[in-house]
Amino acid sequence: MLSQLRTIWEVFKHSTVKPDTVSYPEEKPYLAPRYRGRIVLTRDPDGEERCVACNLCAAVCPVDCIALQQTQDERGRWRAEFFRINFSRCILCGLCEEACPTYAIQLTPDVELCEYDRQNLVYEKEHLLISGTGKYHDYNFYRRAGKDVGVKERGTGETEAEPVNVRSLLP
Amino acid sequence: MADVFRVLAQIGTTITVLLVLAALLIWAERRLLGLWQDRLGPNRVGPFGILQSVADMIKIFFKEDWVPPFAEKPVFIFAPCVVVITMLMALAVVPFTPTLAIVDLNVGLLFFLAMSALAAYSTILAGWSSNNKYSLLGGMRSAAQMISYDVFMGLSLMGVVMLAGSFNLREIVLAQQGLWYIVPQFLGFLVFLVAGLAESHRLPFDLPEAEHEIIAGFHTEYSGMKFGLFFVGEYLGVLLIAAITVILFLGGWQGPWLPPFVWFVLKTALLVAFIILLRAALPRPRFDQLMSIGWKLMLPLALLNLMITGAVALAGGL
Amino acid sequence: MPRIRIDGQAYEVKEGLNLLQACLGLGLNLPYFCWHPALGSVGACRQCALLQYRDEEDRQGRLVMGCMTAVADGQILSLKADKARHFRAGVIEALMTNHPHDCPVCEEGGECHLQDMTVMSGHHHRRYRGRKRTFVNQDLGPFINHEMNRCITCYRCLRFYRDYAGGEDLHALASRNHTYFGRASDGPLESEFAGNLVEVCPTGVFTDKPLSQSYTRKWDLQHAPSICVHCSLGCNISPGERYGRLKRVQNRYHHGINGYFLCDRGRFGFGHVNHPERPQQPLVRENGRLRPVAASEGLAELARRLETTERWIGIGSPRATLESNLALRELVGADHFFTGLGSHPNALNRALLELLRLPGVNTPSLREIEACDALLLLGEDITQSAPRMALSVRQAVRGAGRDRAAALNIPPWQAQSVQIAGQNARHPLFISHVTATRLDPIAEATYRASPQEQAALAFAVAHCLCPEAPAPEGLDEQAQSLAEKIAEALLHAKRPLIVTGPSSGALPLVEAAGQVARALLNARPAEACPPALIPVFAECNSLGLTLLTQDAAEADLEQAFALSEHGPVGAIILENDLFRRAPGPLVQGFLERLTQRIVIDSIPSPTLNAADLVLPATSFAESQGTLINNEGRAQPLFPVHALHAERRNSWQWLAAVAGHRALKGFASPADALATCVTAAPELAPLSQALPSAAHPFTRLAVPRMPHRNSGRTAAGANLDVREDQQPQDHDSCLTFSMEGAPAPWLSRQSGIGARLPFSWYPGWNSNQAVHKFKDAVDGPLRGGESGMRLDLVCRDNGWHRPLPVDTEAQGLLAVVQPAIFGGEELSNLAAPVFQRAALPCLRIHPDDAPAWSVADGDRVLVRGASAATELPLRVDPRVARGIALLPPTCPPLGTGPTRVSLRSLGSDPLIATDHPEPTDG
Incomplete structure (x- = not known):
């Protein structure tokens, strides 16, 4: 009973506290760099698309608003043939960013996603792709991955040994 | 003949004023909740957002008037009217000033109790006629809650009646000229306030609608102005409970310097603010907790209050 | 039935299983890699370890490998014991030390046995900080990707490819943790069943190449229980679709037909579904x-x-x-x-249907074929026309080894021991065809002759089995002794099998196949297992x-x-x-x-x-x-x-x-x-x-x-x-x-x-x-x-009278040789299958070439009764004399059995760049 009264008193004390909210849009709030807003696709430090179309973001998306199709270039590098996010369904939960193994998909502090026509909220790859590396500057998936797609010579990755000579039986 | 017109005009004015007040109250509640939750609340429509309720009203009037095909149509439409009608009827006996009241019934208090009990039908019928399991649950909760809390609501007021020796609300106010009844009847005041909150199913006693548990309960299926009527009814209920508490325990319109009407409004407004503060501060109890508070705490308290008052009255020969 | 206890729970299991089979059969999750239900156990990966206790008092227990331990009555076991769990987690951690950081760009991801087992074993954090070994990959042709870095050396690929499917061009190279599974040099995997490596490999070493060109994870594919339409066997498949395109075909288990494996035509031949020129609207x-x-x-x-x-x-x-x-x-x-x-x-199909109607003769499923112990293939190269059956026939031939092992009380799932005990023993397989077939290397004897001569051989076999069956005329001595040998093998086999089909285009041959079965039924004692006879049809709903x-x-x-x-x-x-x-x-x-x-x-x-x-x-x-x-x-x-x-x-x-x-x-x-x-x-x-x-x-x-x-x-x-x-x-x-x-x-x-x-x-x-x-x-x-x-009405049409072999006819007898790749209408529209197709050419025996004044490498005009076509010519000693072996894409040159004439048009520029001819045997 006493705690209820205390609660009432504590809440009442907030009468004199300055509001946390601001009068958006006249006054813009500060959004941290890791704020979860509009989704972008970034590039690796070499300027190539980071997205390898592995489909993990689509699989983890709780509202199923990401659809993509993988394609392969002649060197075997995977990329997205199309990459579509339906922002009219997106709940900006950030799970896609957490799932992304290559830091390709990132959420940005841009939250102003308003359209009069819902169709305009369907973003294709060309709308999503930015030219920078986003929040993670140095990571290039193909320098670590075992697959050789022309980014590095085989066996010269960050934790790789020289290719084995399979004709040798020496220990 | 002129009398009739005068009464009708008075009724019309009162109803209009009350409805406007109820609408204003919605805005006031949202601003106050904002204040206590470190937010701004509605501040865009009109100065300080005061016209927010007008905007809401326009919206709600233009919404599709939808009756679900599975609902019991006549009852479904009738239910929201009940709450507004009963609340307005109950407000008819409220003396705002010594002279300003629609009727001056000598059983005013009993009339108020009757009307507030009738309001329970609104939620029960709404819940039943919606033909939706959540609505029905809400309706059933409401029925149980009303029956439980009606008992000691009435009992808690008997002390006041004993002290004042009348069921007439105006006379009860006049009887508090020396001392407001909140002092001799503090227990009664507490019990009545709790019961009043429960009767108007305001937070923390909004179990019949409890959106987290039974998705808005009895008014799940309601939309448009029928939903609006429930809304207006609820805020009329808040006004009513506040006004009756002022009359019964806080000396009604009485007070120094200021005119009686201002005093009445001031006291009521403070009480309303307190009720909103309760909403901002207190969590909702579980249904079994609600029931045990009612029967195991409030009812004994009300009886105790009644006995003490009776004993003192007998001893003091009041 | 042995009763065993696992983690305090009592179970009754079937005799003769190993513990891994028993656990999986009971619905328990025991991780494994090297074991495969069709390939048996070799105990290579040490992943299915569990704890076995001596008796009720034993608290220590000892680790045993589930796949190498037979169930026995009264065994007390634990899967969940800490010791077993830590051992399994340790094994997987060691297996994962060299596994590359590849899953996002791996075609196996999302349906990877290695991923599943890693999660099941609870290994989630890599402690190994050293360098990972790498390999150089090979180009294995249009069907299969090769990414050796991902290998965990379970040897399943070799055990399937070499032991089960009889492939010879996949090897284990190098040694210890450098072991490399690949070919001697780049080039398409020759086996017709190489596509199964995609499913057999527990990780992403061998993956589906056509799929990886426009890849979709398994979880995104829409599937249905479907039937393969590329031959008459009706293998069960599970095709996967995404965005309106068919992406891939995987095996769908059918106990009687395909089991765990498909042929490459069935797996990669679905391109007609996505074909750009396909009619999309009226x-x-x-x-x-x-x-x-x-x-x-x-x-x-x-x-x-x-x-x-x-x-x-x-x-x-x-x-x-x-x-x-x-x-x-x-x-x-x-x-x-x-x-x-x-x-x-039509007549051929009706004759084949009559074979199914023969009373007393069993129509085996592919699984039943695997249990046969003497086989006669009459005029049908099943590797080309019903490939999945060839895989079953290989298992039947390997059955001799299994029988030997069984005689030594070696359980059938002990793959390595069975193989050693078997010593490449083979059940007799006799192949009669107009040319060499892929099964020839495992055959006891082959007979290459024109369809009429083959029919005569079969009639002779029937006559040897049952003298009531009319004997053919004009069979040479060599064929006669072969016929006797075949009759002997079929007669004394437990479960003899005869396979025939329409591709030789000879009605007498089909009838002769029935004759052999009928004679066999008469010759064998009544209590013996009835002889099996299975026809192959040309198409999926023939x-x-x-x-x-x-x-x-x-x-x-x-x-x-x-x-x-x-x-x-x-x-x-x-x-x-x-x-x-x-x-x-x-x-x-x-x-x-x-x-x-x-x-x-x-x-x-x-x-x-x-x-x-x-x-x-x-x-x-x-x-x-x-x-x-x-x-x-x-x-x-x-x-x-x-x-x-x-x-x-x-x-x-x-x-x-x-x-x-x-x-x-x-x-x-x-x-x-x-x-x-x-x-x-x-x-x-x-x-x-x-x-x-x-x-x-x-x-x-x-x-x-x-x-x-x-x-x-x-x-x-x-x-x-x-x-x-x-x-x-x-x-x-x-x-x-x-x-x-x-x-x-x-x-x-x-x-x-x-x-x-x-x-x-x-x-x-x-x-x-x-x-x-x-x-x-x-x-x-x-x-x-x-x-x-279907319950087909049984019908006995009596003995067929062999027709005399026509030696007077002019011209070469046109026989269309079916081909697994490039030989079927629908799969020809699939690019990878079409790439594997051989250059269409006419093949004749060297002895026939001078008569038409044509030579190897010529472009020749082939003229039939109603039409003519131009084809490059290959002179091939493996083709029977008097036969013009036409490629499957060749349009019909006449109605019914057609004789063709040849005329040289000079040397062919295309054939000069063709691959060198493989040599016989």
């Missing part, structure tokens, strides 16, 4: 050009054209479903319905079509041609390219004589180009219907994805015609099936597949998509941001959705076996999850097989 000929129109307009056009002509003939197809053929027959009337095959193929038309007086294409010469007649041609069925000039003439040419087909073809009205049919991936395989097993096809707006099942086009030609009994797939049931008495067992109130699946929703199917609200958002309703399927128990009965619940349902669109179970994302849907690891799916055997 086409109407206007001013000599075909104009695309909407489905409704196409239908109106069909109805209008049907009114213009009084007489109609319908030409069916052995690759169309039973329902489609029947609908056409009902529309035009049985008198005007033709099979779309010439009289000779038998169904034959059953529909067996009693028709006129069903041959030639009769249709003749009919068109008497008065105006229109034709509806159902899923059939007539230019493949009859010589070009005859077909051309026929098409020109017709007043109306309506073609319903799903693939582009010259016949379709000649049509006045084209109605686009569904491919197998959208069809609902019934196919009858070579054993007489009717199996249902279910659509993998919803119908394209402008396409219909062939029978649906015909059923939509209104007016006096309106069809009754084709309102829905179930309705159409019910009509089929009544079409012929032998089709009556089909009624089991009809939905009924008692049917367990009448109201059950089996999801076609895995439960984590993604992108539902974005996949079509580029067209319209408002989402369409999911397509509805009212005609089967399957739904076009991820919602429905959950996998664990389905796995407990009996009857789901036949309807399982894909195998997935919590924790088991790869196709290995299939054991969760079985009662025993080595048993059938719970609820049994897809499809039902």
Whole structure:
């Protein structure tokens, strides 16, 4: 009973506290760099698309608003043939960013996603792709991955040994 | 003949004023909740957002008037009217000033109790006629809650009646000229306030609608102005409970310097603010907790209050 | 039955299993890599370790490998004991030290056995900080990707490829943790079953190359229980679709037919479904050009054209479903319905059907073939025409080793011991064919001769077995002694098997195969296992079509041609390219004589180009219907994805015609099936597949998509941001959705076996999850097989009298050699299969070359009775004398058995760049 009264008193004390909210849009709030807003696709430090179309973001998306199709270039590098996010369904939960193994998909502090026509909220790859590396500057998936797609010579990755000579039986 | 017109005009004015007040109250509640939750609340429509309720009203009037095909149509439409009608009827006996009241019934208090009990039908019928399991649950909760809390609501007021020796609300106010009844009847005041909150199913006693548990309960299926009527009814209920508490325990319109009407409004407004503060501060109890508070705490308290008052009255020969 | 206790729980298990099989059969999750239900155990990966206690008092226990320990009564075991769990986690951690950081760009990801087992073993943090070993990959041809870095050295690939499928060009190179699985040099894997490596490999070393060009994870693919349409065996497949395109085909377990394995044609030959030139909507000929129109307009056009002509003939197809053929027959009337095959193929099909009717002779499933111990292949290169059967035949031949091991009390799952005990022992396999076959290296003896001589050999075998059977004339001594040897082997075998088929094009050969079976039945003691005889048919529904038309007086294409010469007649041609069925000039003439040419087909073809009205049919991936395989097993096809707006099942086009030609009994797939049931008495067992109130699946929703199917609200958002309703399927128990009965619940349902669109179970994302849907690891799916055997009426036609071998005839006998790649109409439209196809060329024996003054490498004009064609020539000593071995893509040069003449046109520039010829044996 006493705690209820205390609660009432504590809440009442907030009468004199300055509001946390601001009068958006006249006054813009500060959004941290890791704020979860509009989704972008970034590039690796070499300027190539980071997205390898592995489909993990689509699989983890709780509202199923990401659809993509993988394609392969002649060197075997995977990329997205199309990459579509339906922002009219997106709940900006950030799970896609957490799932992304290559830091390709990132959420940005841009939250102003308003359209009069819902169709305009369907973003294709060309709308999503930015030219920078986003929040993670140095990571290039193909320098670590075992697959050789022309980014590095085989066996010269960050934790790789020289290719084995399979004709040798020496220990 | 002129009398009739005068009464009708008075009724019309009162109803209009009350409805406007109820609408204003919605805005006031949202601003106050904002204040206590470190937010701004509605501040865009009109100065300080005061016209927010007008905007809401326009919206709600233009919404599709939808009756679900599975609902019991006549009852479904009738239910929201009940709450507004009963609340307005109950407000008819409220003396705002010594002279300003629609009727001056000598059983005013009993009339108020009757009307507030009738309001329970609104939620029960709404819940039943919606033909939706959540609505029905809400309706059933409401029925149980009303029956439980009606008992000691009435009992808690008997002390006041004993002290004042009348069921007439105006006379009860006049009887508090020396001392407001909140002092001799503090227990009664507490019990009545709790019961009043429960009767108007305001937070923390909004179990019949409890959106987290039974998705808005009895008014799940309601939309448009029928939903609006429930809304207006609820805020009329808040006004009513506040006004009756002022009359019964806080000396009604009485007070120094200021005119009686201002005093009445001031006291009521403070009480309303307190009720909103309760909403901002207190969590909702579980249904079994609600029931045990009612029967195991409030009812004994009300009886105790009644006995003490009776004993003192007998001893003091009041 | 041994009783064992695992983690305090008592179980009763089947005798003769190992602990891993027992645990999986009981539904317990025990991780494993090197074990495979079809390949047995070698104990290489140490992953299935569990703790075995000496007795009740023993608290220590000792680690045993589940796959190498036989179940025994009273065993006390623990899977969950810390010691066993830590051991398994340690093993997987060691296996993962060199595994690359690849999963996002790995085709196996999401259906990877290694991922599943890693999660199951609880290894989630890499402690190894050293460098990872790497390998250089190889180009293994158009079917398979090679990414050796991912290898965990379980040896499953070699055990499948070399031991099980008899491949010779995949080796283990280097040693210890440098072991490398690959070829001596880059180049396509030669085995016809190399595609199974995709599923056999527990990780992503061998992956599906066509899929990786436009990859989709398993969880995004929409599947259906489907049937392969690339040969007559009716293997069960699980095709996967995404964004309206068929992405890949995986094996769908069928205990009796394909088991765990498919051939590469079945796996990679689905390209016709996605073919860009495939008719997408109805086409109407206007001013000599075909104009695309909407489905409704196409239908109106069909109805209008049907009114213009009084007489109609319908030409069916052995690759169309039973329902489609029947609908056409009902529309035009049985008198005007033709099979779309010439009289000779029709006669062959009827003769093959007679083989199925032979009383007392067993028709084996592929699984039963694996248990046979003396085999005679008569005139059919099954590796090319029914490839999956060749894999079963290989297992039958290997059976001698298994028998030896069994005699030494070695359990059959002890793969390595069985192999050592077996010492490459083989059951006798006799192959009689016009040329060398891929099975020759494991054959006891081969006989290369013309089809007539082969028939004579078979008649001689029959005569040796049972003197009542008439003996052939003019058989040389060598053949006679071979016949005696074959007769001896068949007579003394426990389960003898005879295989034949239509590709030699010789009716006597088919009859002779029956004669051998009949003689064998007479010669063997009554209590012996009945001899088995299995015919192979040319196409996926050849038998169904034959059953529909067996009693028709006129069903041959030639009769249709003749009919068109008497008065105006229109034709509806159902899923059939007539230019493949009859010589070009005859077909051309026929098409020109017709007043109306309506073609319903799903693939582009010259016949379709000649049509006045084209109605686009569904491919197998959208069809609902019934196919009858070579054993007489009717199996249902279910659509993998919803119908394209402008396409219909062939029978649906015909059923939509209104007016006096309106069809009754084709309102829905179930309705159409019910009509089929009544079409012929032998089709009556089909009624089991009809939905009924008692049917367990009448109201059950089996999801076609895995439960984590993604992108539902974005996949079509580029067209319209408002989402369409999911397509509805009212005609089967399957739904076009991820919602429905959950996998664990389905796995407990009996009857789901036949309807399982894909195998997935919590924790088991790869196709290995299939054991969760079985009662025993080595048993059938719970609820049994897809499809039902028809009860064919038994009929004994008595002894056939061998015809004398015709030695007087002029010219070479044209025989079309089937080919697994490039030899079949539908799979030829699949780019990877087409790439594997050999350069089409004519092959003749060196002794025949001088008579026609042609030489190896020449371009020759091959002239038949009705048509001629130009082909490069290969002189090949493996071809029988007097035979012109034509490539499968060669158009018919005459009707029936045709003799051809050759004329050299000079040397051929193409053949000079062709690969060098493989040498015999």
